[in-house]
Amino acid sequence: xxxxxxxxxxxxxxxxxxxxxxxxxxxxxxxxxxxxxxxxxxxxxxxxxxxxxxxxxxxxxxxxxxxxxxxxxxxxxxxxxxxxxxxx
Numbered sequence: 001x002x003x004x005x006x007x008x009x010x011x012x013x014x015x016x017x018x019x020x021x022x023x024x025x026x027x028x029x030x031x032x033x034x035x036x037x038x039x040x041x042x043x044x045x046x047x048x049x050x051x052x053x054x055x056x057x058x059x060x061x062x063x064x065x066x067x068x069x070x071x072x073x074x075x076x077x078x079x080x081x082x083x084x085x086x087x088x
Contacts, residue, residue: 015022 009017012022
C-alpha cells in the first residue's frame with residue numbers, strides 16, 4: 001500500500017506546525033548589524049588604504065626585486081667596463 005500526502009504551505013506555516021521558533025526577527029537584526037558594520041568599514045577605507053592593506057607583502061617583494069635587478073645590472077656594467085674580467 002502506498003500513500004502520498006502533499007502539503008502546500010509557507011515556510012512560516014510549516015515552522016508553526018512543527019513548533020519551531022520564528023527566528024526571522026533575530027535574522028533581520030543580525031543582517032542589519034552586519035550590513036551596518038560593512039558599510040562603516042568600507043566607508044572608512046579609501047582605495048589607497050585598501051591597496052596598502054591587501055598587498056603589502058607583494059609590493060615589498062616587487063621593490064626588492066627591482067633593487068636586486070638594479071644591483072645586477074650595475075655589477076654587469078662594472079664588469080663590462082673593466083674589460084669583462086678577461087685575463088691575457
